[in-house]
Amino acid sequence: MTFIDFINFHIVPGVVLGSIYAVGAIGITMVFGILRFAHLAHGDLATMGAFIALSTMGLFGASPWVGLPVAMIFAAAIAVGIDKTFYDYLRDRPKILTVMASLGVALMLRSVVQVVWGVDSTTYQRGIVRPDEYFGILLRDRELYTLLAVATIVIGLEAFLRKSKWGKAMRAMSDNPDLARLSGVDNRHVTMLTWAIVGALCAAAGFLLGLNNELNSMMGWHLLLPMFAAAILGGVGRVEGALLGGLIVGIAEELSVLILPGQYKAATAFVILLLILLVRPRGLLNGKVL
Amino acid sequence: MSALLSMQAVRGGYGDADILQGVSITVAPREIVVIVGPNGAGKSTAMKAVFGLLHVRGGQILFDGDDITGWAPNRIVKRGVCYVPQVDNVFREMTVHENFEMGAFLRKGDLDAAYDRVYGLFPDLRAKRKALAGDLSGGQRQMVAMGRALMLDPKLLLLDEPTAGLSPKYMEQIFTITRDVRDSGVSIMLVEQHAKQALAFCDRGYVLATGANRHEGTGAALLADREVAQMFLGG
């Protein structure tokens, strides 16, 4: 295998997959950091987003990309609604109960997808797409657009968190919740804003995975482990960390086929998760440990 | 001179037990009031009572003409009271300037004057405005914490042991700044471990023990009191 083949067969798919993981992991790290619990319904919310985009596309008969913003908006609303209905009343009880509630929500979201859209796999677009060559690197259009979309999302989110008043309030809440409250930040607003952003990110992750792979009712559940591995690897609460972690997990999964049978790709994330918890639980960029 | 803050026989605690068993403290406008007392006396708890972080079961807290007993901290902040907790009092992963911005979270309009004021009080921080608060030294971190609280332009500033763990040099500096803040028109309620130094520089002082008032008076009077000296000032 030449070097360029290695890049094209392992690194390119790894970066594409990893950037999708990153979008999901950023949401996980935000919930972990600001609301302080592991959100187990994250993957199934992504599934829901992917299917909403599918229906939108069917409705307008257009490119799947029109489905992305619609799905992001719907998923944001769903996430806020889920919080109000199922998580909010557990606010003052031990956080682990919210984790449990989120596992129940995962199951509920998935069964809604299964009832509404069925259990069979589907895709946004049929047919084989040939990749184009850019300086020897083979990229399909959808892969290129995926990378662009992820870059846009990450840059936009970073700008929001660094520059805007409410973005700073979210960071403050993640950093020191008591002091944020003493400074007059309303916890409920930050919580709602966080869920809106996280829901939108979920939908984006689900859409991009569906675009580069396929859609089925279990797709999001299988995203859960790599997303958590990425978030913890990068450092809980760190957006840049989740991006880095996502890319590492994605590339590691694509490289794992060199030494492991293909069906164990999914085990890579698990191994990374256990290793990072063992040697550096704060993650690469020194995040939080709950 | 009518009091800005007046706690009258306040009782209350975190759970069912009353930690405060009748605490009365007044702070006049432009006054530095120091609270001293042994560890666990309820000094921090008294301060939290003012800020609405405690379940107050008896007594009254009046501030600037309002009965603020039982108000939520949010509302008290807006009324003009700011609080610097004893620990975890900065946003470590945010820059010095962002800490100040968070301090002004509730404020609308032009903040240039407010920034000028805090950077004027803490000139060392001007050069460090882009540094993460968590990376600063303990003394500078304490200044960031005070600056954050001053951004709202409070009438009353509550400082819980701002000099804990600081070198004497920084302690002097914090006291000097506290006086400057007072001179800019802010009343200050200060909890201190370093009783001797604090009583020497304050306007008036209170000695708390086991959740109740024990002594009160001007700093000089308390320093001269033999009983106070024996109990809290190490002879």
Added chain:
Amino acid sequence: MELIGLANYAIFMGILIGIYALLALGLNIQWGLTGLFNAGIAGFFAVGAYASAIITSPHVAGRVGGFELPIVVGWMGAIVFAGLIAWPIGKVCLRFRSDYLAIATIGVAEIIRLVIKSEDWLTGSSRGITGIPRPFGELDYVASQLAYLGLVIAAVAVVYFLLERQLKSPWGRMMRAIRDNEAAAAAMGKQIEARRLQAFIFGAAVMGLAGALFVHFNRSITPEAIDPMIATFLIWIMLILGGSGNNRGAILGAIVIWLLWSVSEMITDRLPTDVALQAKYIRIFVVGLALQLVLRFRPEGILPEEQARQTAR
């Protein structure tokens, strides 16, 4: 005729309820007693099932096994292997809040599922393992079922009494103290980790035993026999509804939830096929919703834990 059919069905249900009660008791050790969030119950159950199956089943070309060891050895194997899988996971994750354990146990259950599906030499992959001996299998049908029910009840009783004894011992009191008081727990440090690890492994071992009981009852096992999320979830609801921290609550929860689950299955099975599939997923939705409702309106369960508690869990 009707009556005998009904009796047979009752025995069948009794056996499954017993197996679920064991799982709920295992979870009670981890969650109810220690506050550990295991979201991969099905994984430990499957390890127990396959371990005992491999140890006791006859030889098949291309697959490890053919040991045909006594069933008791199979059960021991199930207990040991389930505990062995729990050990490293607990070792890594129990230093942190239980969120991390939840994620890791989801992961380990997923990997166990992958191994079962793809490692032909070990698990027979999709063909599974057949010819697994059943205690009292040589008796005629009703007697054999009844005897097996007796066996399951005995297993539940033994685990129940062991647990009750532990609960009342200093060990049990300490576990509860750890669970209810994070600060005290943190102060006790290393020792707590060891205790938590014991509880996690002990619970997993009980789940492995339940797997073994299941596999010898069915006489065969395939990857489809266990739907990881549903199984895990049902057991969670059993425990929470029954009353976490209370062993009798765990058993009661298993009875109530399994009866509801089976009755609702009978109903959905009678629906015309085109809606039956949807009804199946709606049923799962209801399970998820039921958990939310219990958490909200009856967090202490039907039979609350006996000691008055400071913080409701």
